[in-house]
Amino acid sequence: MSRTISVRALAAEALADIALSGHSLREVADRALPRLPDARDRALLTALLNEGARWWPRFDAALDRLLAKPIRRSEPVIHALLVTALVQLEILEMPGYAAVAATVEAVRELRRPRLAGMANAVLRRWQREREALLADLDATPATRHAHPAWLAKAIARDWPGHAEAVMAAANHEPPLMLRVNRRRAGRDAVADRLREAGQEIAAHTWLADGLVLPHSTDVTRLPGFAEGHFAVQDGAAQVPADLLDLASGQRVLDACAAPGGKACHALERSDIALVAVESEARRALRITQNLERLGLAADVIVGDAGDVRAWWDGKPFDRVMIDAPCSATGVIRRRPDVRLHRRAADIDALVALQSRILSACWETLAPGGTLLYVTCSLLRAENEGVVGAFVDGRADASVLPLTLPVGQAAAIGWQILPGDGDLDGMYYALLRKQG
Template sequence: MNDVRAFAAQALADVALRGASLRDVMERQAPRLADPRDRALLMALVSDGARWWLRFDAAINHLLERPLRDKEPRIHALLVLGLVQLEILRMPDYAAVAATVQAARSLKRPQLAGLVNAVLRRWQREREKHLATLDAQPRTRHAHPGWLAKAIAKDWPAQAEAVMAANNNEPPLMLRANARRVTREALIEQMLAADYEAHPHPWLRDGIVLPHSSDVTRMPGFAQGLFAVQDGAAQIAADLLDACDGQRVLDACAAPGGKACHVLERAKVALTAVEYDPARAERIRQNLDRLGLNANLVIGDAGDPEGWWDGMPFDRIMIDAPCSATGVLRRRPDVRLHRRDTDIAAMAEQQQRILASLWPMLAIGGRLVYVTCSLLRAENESVVQTWLAGQPDAHVVPFELPVGQAAAVGWQVLPGDGDLDGMYYAVLEKR
């Protein structure tokens, strides 16, 4: 089988119906396609399929007399992809329908090819009626689970519609120039010479923006470690940490290592990166090696430092806390399918534990930056406020960013603010 849409249907069924990670599925499926254009189409189909699943899954239920989801999950996913091609990717009707019908045959379900054709043709005939039904509810209008739509509306009532719309937009490709090896200006010149539409981010000093996703491994400078892929919201963390040469720095919950590498590119520090998951820790090592950086990589629990801390205080600590990832749905669309409302309280408890465990390791006069890629107050300002109530030696450092809004403690960038991902930051000093 070498049918991109058939591959995509299998991948989407794994992500949406079996709980698989989009990243893991793509790493497994993409190498099976030799043509980079086929791999790009596969990524577009599966990403948009996951992003819009909650909308078009409901539509398929309305179009079928008997559901296919349980008995024929790949065909159900293929039908969702048919609507994605028509409504999101705006492919020509005849090509999208014909190719999707052929994919049913590639999946060895020729007996269902006629059904696939009939369902997609019915959508075309009854499109306006079905779109009106889908647009009537937040869950299907914005393809967000009901609990999350309510949580966003509760925490950010004035911005809720804009946030959910931003979550469904294609994000730009954002890079971080490796200041150890190249200037941002020189790297942009290389990219422009290779016909990449790259320009400097307006206020992030290492940031480079390209309007569309691309295979970064083919871009000039990737193999030489001249840049890393990192959204601008994540690049802010190194600015707030403000590490200086000679300092001891801890990056807790460090995988995949983007923030740790950024700190090392900025200053000559002794950095310890802690990660609980050995497989994710290996990704930190790979990023360090490609960028030509060195760190003390520790596999351990950031919330239980007794087994790995040497007793020497750190001048800077970054807690990139485990969270719901609700701020990065535009880059990780599968999160909306896998996250549950019951996860949030457990996340907040873990965040409190890590913060309480690491604060004693900070030197007097030192700085701690608490970061999450969440937009939910329960994981952000509420965690920091609760912890501050029992910590008299912690001082909140006020700051402002060019985008986003002040929180009760710290600062919140919402998805789409300045075309960045959603991220929360609090800066604390020990006095």
């Protein structure tokens, strides 16, 4: 049985798992939140984990300036607790006396009473020297925007005119976006019902199925969720259904399909025969669950999208969508732990995987058909680098023109950067197979 624990002590244990042991924020939060019976404590824990992961690179560096000897390896939970204390002071703007006192008490609760004095001294020093310490942290892009140094450099290299705005956007809470299931409800009707339930909501200006709420909420409690009237999906992820130019009777492949949002959106739009391929059985189950809630049907296959011989029946597809595995650097405002877990060394392996999947799935596309390559990365190597190398080696592949109301043209395709139109970062390229 789990021991009774305060929200700050639990947050420290959980954040150490995320930042120092490599566990995902979602996995850790799902495990930790049920341990807190009070809704206010659960809300505080959620804030501490999200903002702790988001701002870890900044406040982790701050502790190196405040501590004579680092403790992240010797006392990882206490190190994480101090990060959460700085988050409370600087991001959540809690009263200083309360944040410091509660943190010192949490040190004792975590059975490290000998470190209580150190924690108190560190936080008091932060309060005394705050202005100078903040100026020091703000002097470099990585600690100013709480990005790992390799990613800050990569963004500056790939998007030199946008780097500061991109990194700043990644540190703001994104809006909650919904996608209305037009097979079950109209957008206006869904919006009216949500407003009647007290939600502030607006129709997206150019995404036909999009609704926008300013803040996150438990969508499972919203009216219409259980009936499958809508799903959660960022606006950038709603774009592919428009780009695919779907028509009834088409045969469509969604490679790397989990959790199924883009597949479901395509099925909501047109009477198509859709095959969804996902390499992990656990993630493929999520596709099936989403299909069932929304009243949709598809052929869900557990398989490697890059090994088509293992699952393809040989019948060509009119449309192919590849939502390629990527660095997820375009969605770190929504998934802040990505900045803690992704490494520069990962990119070459991802590019090789993306290239393999693109080449393999191209073979399943019918002559005259189109393939949409999508990533939630903002790194050029994963985007136009992959597509450009593929097109250069294929006589039967041509790039189709593509423009959207927000974002910018890439060397090939189109890039939405984080914050463009208040959307997540996402890349798209459309290719036509010559007949």
